[in-house]
Amino acid sequence: MTALAGRASRTKTVDSRRRLVVIGNGMAGARAVEEILARGGAVQYRITMFGDEPYGNYNRIMLSHVLSGEEDTGNIFLNSLAWYQENDITLHAGVRVDRIDRFAKLVFSDNGRATPYDVLVIATGSRSHRPPMDGMYTPGGRLLPGIFAFRTIDDTTGMVSYAQQDNNHRAVVIGGGLLGLEAARGLQSHDIDVEVVHSGGHLMNAQMGPDGGAVLRRSVEALGITVHTGSRTTAVLGADKVRGVRLRDRPDIECDMVVMAAGIRPNVDVAVTSGLPVERAIVVDDQMRVPDEDEIYAVGECVQHRGEVYGLVAPLWEQAAVLADHVTGANPKAAYLGSRTATKLKVAGVDVASMGLQAPERDTDEHVVFSEPSRGVFKSIVIRDSKIVGATLLGDSRKVAYLTQAFDRGLPLPDERVALLFDIGGPGEEAGVAELDGDAQVCNCNGVSKQALVDTVAGGCTTLGGVMEATRAGKGCGSCKLLVRQVVEWAADGAVEEEPAAAYYVPGVPLEKAALMAAIRERGLRSVSAVFAALAPGGAEDAKSKMGLASLLKMMWAGEYIDERDARFVNDRVHANIQRDGTFSVVPQMKGGVTSPEQLRRIADVADKYKIPMVKLTGGQRIDLLGVPKENLPKVWADLDMPSGYAYGKSFRTVKTCVGQEYCRFGTGDSTRLGIEIESRFQGIESPAKLKLAVSGCPRNCAESLVKDVGVVAVDGGRWEIYVGGAAGAHIRKGDLLATVDGPETVKLLAGRFMQYYRERANWLERTYAFVPRVGIEHLRAVIVDDAEGLAAQLDAAMQDSVDAYVDPWTERDDPFTPGQFRTSLPLEVLPQVPVR
Ligand SMILES: Cc1cc2nc3c(=O)[nH]c(=O)nc-3n(C[C@H](O)[C@H](O)[C@H](O)COP(=O)(O)OP(=O)(O)OC[C@H]3O[C@@H](n4cnc5c(N)ncnc54)[C@H](O)[C@@H]3O)c2cc1C
Ligand code: SF4
Secondary structure (H helix, E strand, O other), rough: HHHHHHHHHHHHHHHEEEEEEEEOHHHHHHHHHHHHHOOOOOHHHHEEEEOOOOOEEEOOOHHHHHHHOOOHHHHHHEOOOHHHHHHHEEEOEEEEEEEEHHHHHHEEEOOOEEEEOOEEEEEEOOEEOOOOEHHHHHHHOEEOOOOOOOOOHHHHHHHHHHHOOOOEEEEEOOOHHHHHHHHHHHHHOOOOOOEEEEOOOOOOOOOHHHHHHHHHHHHHOOOOOEEEOOOOOEEEEOOOOOOOEOOOOOOOOEEOOEOOOEEEEEEOOOHHOOOEEEEOOEEEOOOOOOOOOOEEEOOOOOOOEEEEEOHHHHHHHHHHHHHHHHHHHHOOOOOOOOOOOOEEEEEOEEEEEEEEEOOOOOOOOEEEEEEEEEHEEEEEEEEOOOOOEEEEEEEEOOOHHHHHHHHOHHHHHHOOOOHOOOOOOOOOOOHHHHHHOOOOOOEOOOOHHHHHHHHHHHHHOOHHHHHHHHOOOOOOOOOHHHHHHEEEEHHHOOOOOHHHHHHHHHHOOOHHHHHHHHHHHOOOOHHHHHHHHHHHHHHHOOOHHHHHHHHHHHHHHHHOOOOOHHHHHHHHHHEEEEEOOOEEEOEEOOOOOOOOOHHHHHHHHHHOOOOOOOOEOOOOEEEEEEEOOOOOOHHHHHHOOOOOOOOOOOOOEOOOOOOHHHOOOOOOOOOHHHHHHHOOOOOHOOOOEEEEEEEEOOOOOOOOOOOEEEEEEEEEEHHHEEEEOOOOOOOOOEEEEEEEOOOHHHHHHHHHHHHHHHHHHOOOOOHHHHHHHHHHHHHHHHHOOOOOOOOHHHHHHHHHHHOOOOOHHHHHHOOOOOOOOEEEEEEOOOOOOOOOO
C-alpha cells in the first residue's frame, strides 16, 4: 500500500505538458519563446532550447557597438541565463543539434543526447558567407589567423583583441553592405586603418541605388575609410597570418586582418540532413509551419516564406507572433503574409532608411530626388499611381515615420511632392505620430510597436529613458530614437519628465558637470581610468565618455593631469587633422595670422620635400599643408620647426586679426598685436569644444569678430568691445557684447575669465554659441565683469595654471608615445589635385 501510494503520488508530479523544443537560441528563437510565454504557453509546454553559442540570447545588432567599444558584451543580452531559469526553460547553451528524426520526434545533439519533442521550432538563423578565395585556410584546414566573420559575440571579441595587438594596424573588410560598413567603422575605433572592398558598383546596393550609394560613399570616406567598389578579392596573402589581400583587378592591399562581411547564408544543415524542404532556406507556409509537418515550425533568417528570405529583424518579430498564435492556439487563424521591408538603420553613424523600390521602373512612375552630397544627405521617393512604392533617405531621416506609414498603408500624398521630403506642409511630426497605427513598429531592431510605448507611458513611466529601458525601444541601432521620443511625448501629452541622464556630463558617469568636478577634486582623480574606477557604476569604463573626461581633467589639473592615450580621438593622438582620404593636414602656428619670409620659405621647402599635394590658406588665416601621410607627420613637424597651430582637437585654435591701426586707414586699435598676445597666452588650452577668436581694429570688423567664440573690436577712445558666443559655421549667430573695456590687458583678462568659466560650466561639445544663450549674457556679465559671485580670482588662477602647463604637442615627434603612434596609413585613396590658379 505504501509503495502504491508512493507511486501514485510520484505519478501526480509527472509533467503532463507537451514538449516544445527550439533549435537555435538567437533573436528569432528567443522571441518566439517570449511570444509563446506571453500567450500562456508555459502552462501548455515544457520548453527546451538548444543554442550552439554558449550564452543566453543577445541582440546581434548591438555587436557593432561592441566592436566599436561603445558597449560591453554584458550589456547586449536580451535574456540572461536567469531568465531561462525563471521561466522554467531548459537551455542547452553551447550545444548543437545535428539531426532531427521526424518520425520518432527526436532531436540529436552533439553532446550525444536524443531529446524528444511534441512541437519543434527551428530558428537556426544564418552564418557569414565566406566568398571562395585562395589562401583562406592553413594547411591544417584552419582559418588563417587574422580572418574574421562578423556574426557572433565570439567573432566580435576575437576581432577586438586581434585589432588591439600591437602589430596589427590595417584591415580589409570584404563587403560594403550594412555589416561591412559597421565592421569598418568599429575597427577604426581601435586605431585600425580600414579599406572596404565591395563587389557591387556602389555601397549598400541592396538598400539603395547608385546615386544614394555615391552620397553614402562620400560620407564613409569622410570618416577616413577607403572604399573600393566594383572590385573583388581573389586571395588572402600570408603563410602564418594575414599579410594582405589580392584583388582581381587592382594592386594587392597589405593588411593584418580580413573581415568577411560579404553576405549571409541561412543555416539549413539540420533541415537538409533531416529531409525537410529547403530551397534558398527552410520552406514554411503562412503559419510558419514546414509543409507536410504538422508539428515542425521554423522562424527567422533560416526561413523562406513565399519565396522571400529576410536578413533583418523586423520580419522575424512578425513571424514569431504568428508562430506563437498557432503553437499556443491563441489565434489559429493568424497568418504571416510576408513583410514589407522598410529598413531604418544607423550605418557607421549615418542614418539610412529604405523601403520598396530604389528607382522608377515604369515610364509613368514619378521620381522625387533631393541630393546634397556635401552634407551627406540624399532623399529619393518613387511614386506610382499617387502612392509611395519606394523611398531612400540618407543622412536625414526626419520624415521617415510619415513615409513609412504612407508606404505601408498607401496613404494619399500631398500634391506638392516636395512636402514628402521637407516640412513644408506635409503632415507635421505631431500629426504623423498621432496617425500611426498602434501596431506600427517604431523600433525595428527590438520589435517595439507604438502601442507598446503608449501602454508603458499609460503604466506610469514618463521619462524617455524609462520607456526605452522598459520596452527596449531605441536600444538597437538607435535610428528610431527621435520617433520614440515623439511617441512618448505625444502619449504623455507633454508630461514627459526630464531625464536625469540627459544632464550627465558624460554618459558613463552619472553626475552633472559641477558634481563630477567636485567629486574629482575631492578624491584627487587625475586620470580617466581613475574617474571610471571611482565614480562609474561598477567601475565600468565607457568608451563614449573618455574624450569628454580627458578634456575635463586636463582643464582641471593642468600639468598634474595623467594622460592616457586611449582616451583620445585620432586627431589628438597624432596632433593633426584627419582628412577624407585618411591623410592629415598640418597647420603650423602663426600667431594672429602673421608670418615671416623665413617661415614661408621653410613651409615651401617642406611642401616641396614631402610633395605636399595642396598648400592652402585657411579661414583662420593660417597655412594648411594638406595630404600628409600619418608616418610623415613627425618629419614634417621637425623640418618646419614651428609649433603646432592647433587646427584639430577641442581646444583654443586661432586668433584671426585684421591689420588694424598699424596699417589700416580706419584702424583705431592695434588688433594684430593684441591678437598675437591673446594667442600666445591661450594657445592650445583644452575646452569643451573648439574655440576660434578674432580681433578687429575698428567696427568695420574685417576679422569677422562678431561671429567668433570670443571676438574683440577696437572702438573709439582706445576702448575695446568683447563679444562672446558668435558663430559663422553650420550655425550662425552674432556674439553678445560682454563688455567694453579700456585696454588690451583687460581684454586678455576678461577673455581668459570667460573662457575658463565656459570650460568649467559648458557641456561636453557645447560650443559657445549654445552655451552663451543657455547661461544668459546678463549672468555672464555679472559673473565675469562684475564678479557678482566672487569667482573671478579663482577663474583667473585656474586659467593661469593651464597657460603655465602648455607644452607644444609637436615636440612629441622625437619621442612617440607609442611605437604605432605615427605608423603608416597607406595605401590611400588619391584625391583630385587642385591646380594653383
Ligand atoms: C553585426 C550585425 C548587425 C546587424 N544589424 C542589424 C540591424 O541594424 N537591423 C536589423 O534589422 N538586423 C541587423 N542584423 C541582422 C539580425 O541580427 C538578424 O536578422 C537576426 O539576428 C536574425 O535572427 P535569427 O534568430 O534568425 O538568427 P540568429 O540571431 O543568428 O540566431 C540563430 C542562432 O541559432 C544558432 N544555431 C544555428 N544552428 C544551430 C544548431 N544546429 N543547433 C543549435 N544552435 C544553432 C546560431 O548559432 C545562433 O545563435 C545584424 C546582424 C549582425 C551580425
Ligand atoms: S577692421 Fe577696421 S581696422 Fe581692421 S582692417 Fe578693417 S577697416 Fe581696417
